[in-house]
Amino acid sequence: MAQLSYREAVSRGIAQEMARDGRVMLIGEDIGGAGGVFKTTGGLSEQFGRTRVVDTPISEQAILGAAMGAAMTGLRPIAEIMFADFFAVCWDIVVNEIAKMRYMTNGQVTMPLVIKSGNGGSLRMGAQHSQSVENWAMAVPGLKVVTPSTPLDVVGLMAAAVRCDDPVLFFEHKGLYASKGEVPDGEIVDELGKAAIRRPGKDATVLALGLMVGRALDAAEELAREGIDVEVIDVRSLVPLDTQTLLTSISRTGRLFTVEENPRLLGWGAEIASIAADECFWDLDMPIRRITTPHIPLPSADSLEDAVLPSVDRIVQDVRKGVYL
Amino acid sequence: MAQLSYREAVSRGIAQEMARDGRVMLIGEDIGGAGGVFKTTGGLSEQFGRTRVVDTPISEQAILGAAMGAAMTGLRPIAEIMFADFFAVCWDIVVNEIAKMRYMTNGQVTMPLVIKSGNGGSLRMGAQHSQSVENWAMAVPGLKVVTPSTPLDVVGLMAAAVRCDDPVLFFEHKGLYASKGEVPDGEIVDELGKAAIRRPGKDATVLALGLMVGRALDAAEELAREGIDVEVIDVRSLVPLDTQTLLTSISRTGRLFTVEENPRLLGWGAEIASIAADECFWDLDMPIRRITTPHIPLPSADSLEDAVLPSVDRIVQDVRKGVYL
Amino acid sequence: MTAIRTEHEYGAHPSVLPPAASTAQDDLDIAPAVRLDLYRRLEELRQFEKRAYDLFMQQLVKGTSHLSLGMEAISAGFGGAMRKDDYTFATYRGHAHTLSRGVPMAPVLAELLGRANGLMGGKGGSMHLTSVEHGVLGSYAIIGAHLCVANGAAWSAQVRGSGQVTVCFFGDGTTNIGAFHEALNYAAVFSLPVVFVCENNLYMEYTSIAEITAVPSPAADRAAAYGLPAIKIDGNDVDVVYRTAADALELARSGGGPSLIEAVTYRHGGHSRADPGKYRPAGEVEAWLAYDPLTIYRARLARLGVAESELDVIRGDVAQAVDEATEEAKNGRLPDVESAFTDVWADGGSQWRN
Amino acid sequence: MTAIRTEHEYGAHPSVLPPAASTAQDDLDIAPAVRLDLYRRLEELRQFEKRAYDLFMQQLVKGTSHLSLGMEAISAGFGGAMRKDDYTFATYRGHAHTLSRGVPMAPVLAELLGRANGLMGGKGGSMHLTSVEHGVLGSYAIIGAHLCVANGAAWSAQVRGSGQVTVCFFGDGTTNIGAFHEALNYAAVFSLPVVFVCENNLYMEYTSIAEITAVPSPAADRAAAYGLPAIKIDGNDVDVVYRTAADALELARSGGGPSLIEAVTYRHGGHSRADPGKYRPAGEVEAWLAYDPLTIYRARLARLGVAESELDVIRGDVAQAVDEATEEAKNGRLPDVESAFTDVWADGGSQWRN
């Protein structure tokens, strides 16, 4: 058992899989020699050598194309897209090629690859380096989508992603890289498609992802002091979506809140809200409330960024208001 | 008054605006000499000349970059992205640059441009040439998003889009290009952000977009014969979203169905469902039902494509089932 | 050669004419059996696509389709030169590249018809022909991406030390998209065993490549930007293509890295099914129709002493094969609706929730 | 010049050394007043960024930030040569390019501090400096796009016949992304009045450009692919930059189309705030620190007879200006929270529904 930072957990997870399986490769910009811009790949180039840990040019399409072609022919690459905002420069390869290839070929092709990326805000990096874009990926059939919120989940979900024969988009939250948590020794393998109940509760279900999980938990603590007992679920995996866990909770509490870092329109919570409004309709005791960043680009000044990302305060207020409705 | 095809309406709308305002330019691949791959720009190069109607290389990033830079400095360009699926090759310019520039510069920059594109399925073009991707755009703050379903709306919304000082993504439905409708003579200017009630009804609200509007109307006819009186609303504009019209109808009928051509997860209906599940909660009489293409890439064979796109039959069945719940 | 008018229905642009008759290449060192094999390939590709065209006309092919009639020498030459386990990456204009790797005609035709016996069960269609079994790792319908993907297959072969070479075909218009640039630089930097083949048929869809490209040779004039030699060849001469292909494959196989080959050719028809091709000067079309890869190759084989009757036998055999494939394809049933829901995921299904 | 070790903390790669002392350029035909102006610009950019660095160290700058200490001659030279209404497109490493167009220091510094008196009211930050009033049409933080956007401004100037030229700055690493290729071809095809300036500081973030680029000169060796001449200059010599800039601007202004200029330089610090730059061979860093644009320019001005005292006055004036700007910036209040909700749309607001 060791205290690991979230960023160390990334390289721990990758190292575990690279050591296990020689077909696993890592490619990306500045990931090798210097251990990555977020230091999530430190030591890997030394441990596995420059043929398995490849520093690339600034060519995101070439990077993902290389990963895709290699995945189709026997390797199991992990590719890094440095900031998730940069998915936009290689979106074609992700959504039109990687996501669709197996289907279009009627199953002739298998696509075991992972795309890891630094996602999300709170670091005052402005509109082009702070976006939460899991919802972009969730909207595209053929992509699996995970966002770990703890170092332990980072290791386990990375292992699960690498072992999965489908393409997995692995969203690391940049605002969590410095956070720490206990990670047991030995091999860790988690499962894709499973949400985690982080705090059981009976009055309302609060769904959160990534950086928002901690804020939701903090809000739950505060609400508990007022006698409101909130269940906080870390969604973890958007595709596959653990509707069993989510809908069971929603039906039980009768109240649904989502805490989404993404801008409002078509955040991941919209899909879950629409499922709940269908399948849990008769169990719902109050309107479904989505707590999101407003539908704006992210401002860079610290005071402004803090004002627009869902905060503990805002979660507390919105849940309180909703529950007493 | 003339019978115009949807594709003719596109060039009529553009011609109206180019004639009115010398700052309006049209650029894209194969749009000039030969009048466009979908023949939506026929005659414009002859009428307005090669400096205002520009045939470009296959360089979608360069095309949208040119449109953006020109919009920032006094022109009002219309750019064509031939198939909406190709937005993925230039998504960075759309979502990270065009959408955010005004905000990041605190309003120093204005971005009056239109991106027109052939969207949607039913033409047996397979997974990479058939997607409905309005939802990709709806998810990004800073973009306005419209999809006309009739020739008249094509003209009027194109005019509104060109006159708008914000970037507008103008989704033409490829499956409607050959459809015809009455279009009055003279200048036509519509308004962004307005839905249209295509068929008033009292038992349920059915929201549809693009090609799905006709199918929803056909389904409504069939349901009417069974005594189910459905209100069909053509959403037309996803951003801005005419929540007044939509929510008023939903609250009145108490029943909401969306008919979405996009694959299930995070289709535009998810957002509206989540709004309705919040703001119309106490008026809803039954679960919200989304009728969408399943969450799969589109197959190319005609029989398979027909089986997966929402059909009149499927709409009838799902609405019938929902209403009698 | 007739005089060339440069006007066409929508304007005018400079015509590009084919080279003079290619007798100069008669003495390329290519074995007679190889030459007959190349001829057979040309016939297969030509006759197959003519049949595909007829089936469009009969409304049996539903979606769009892009023929390479007139461009067969490139796929034939490469198909003849490639090793069985080499990889092919093609475009939406990929019938010929697919067939030339030994993929049978019937499933390809059935795929065009949207039948269950289609190469991808009707899920891919004309633009996405793929036969992993034959090394055809896909046909890609959005310009540019597949050059990057081809690098990946080449990287994998390099890592596995398999000696496989990846060949990636694309058009002249494709040289102006960003992915082309990224792919070429990447391949050169990592010395990947990949051969990039630009089929320069002088047009993108309706626009003359010369009008929207900063250099006269869209691929060859870019080679130096990646430290590669400029290779520009007659893409209608199957012997020239074969020889160039063999050299580039050998270079890649022996660790010499990528090549970029520009093969100049012409499509006889429009860009796709719907296109009459009226943006092309009539004289240009005529000249290239005359410089047909089959015509010039039959003439060469005759000069080299092959009996016309021998060639006619091949032609006849191919005709029969195309007829049989047509029957087989037409007899295919429609795909089961359930098949639309398979193979999104590796578990065979399309579930996104539990 | 000291001997160069090529090892660094994470491996080794060939060092690139600065040119020998640039006395050769002493007699470039540049007026004395212009030279003093260029010197003042160098001082402004240098002293401003040193101050910005100090403010990071004091934790007053919250987000990331990218300095161009050591690279000032490029922005100074261009800033000196450009017409008032010309357009600049910069990157996240854009402080110098912005200031060199006459944008005052205080709002730039205030923007870094996230204050209401920032150039964009705190909404853009260090990576997105924009001052339309001064022709600075933005700083762009995702590699590649802005080369395409620069074309648009150039197109607009061409259509309007305004004679404005667009100058677009970017780094060596940026030459390997697709948008670079699309932008260059597009500019050449339409003969746009745009000057592309590659600031080759030998590294992308942490990776030596030589290791991931197929050609030795990432921009100059690509120029021919767009029918452009290869122009590679000493980016630390402000006179050379000024002269080259003036020529390229003149060419573009007179309808001669785009240029691509590679200016070789070096950044004194790491890539961004968080980066100590340990991937660089120590000898290389030393050599380039010695070949500092300010040092060599002061030496030239001395050789040309400018009194040191005159230069010291400029230096002192600039120091005072930087101090004043710092005060002004620090005195700014935090932006109103409401400002986060303005200017998504042209109506000033952020409403997405009625």
Ligand SMILES: Cc1ncc(C[n+]2csc(CCOP(=O)(O)OP(=O)(O)O)c2C)c(N)n1
């Ligand atoms: C990114 C992208 N842009 C545009 C298209 C539409 N399109 C399909 S084929 C084609 C022309 C391609 O020209 P070229 O590369 O010369 O190939 P050819 O069709 O001549 O074989 C275009 C523009 C596309 N498929 N993908």
Ligand SMILES: Cc1ncc(C[n+]2csc(CCOP(=O)(O)OP(=O)(O)O)c2C)c(N)n1
């Ligand atoms: C598309 C994209 N990929 C990666 C990055 C991350 N990134 C920021 S700066 C940089 C290095 C750029 O190198 P260069 O172009 O040489 O400019 P320099 O920073 O040296 O001035 C990288 C990789 C980015 N901003 N955008």
Ligand SMILES: [Mg+2]
């Ligand atoms: Mg072509």
Ligand SMILES: [Mg+2]
């Ligand atoms: Mg650099």
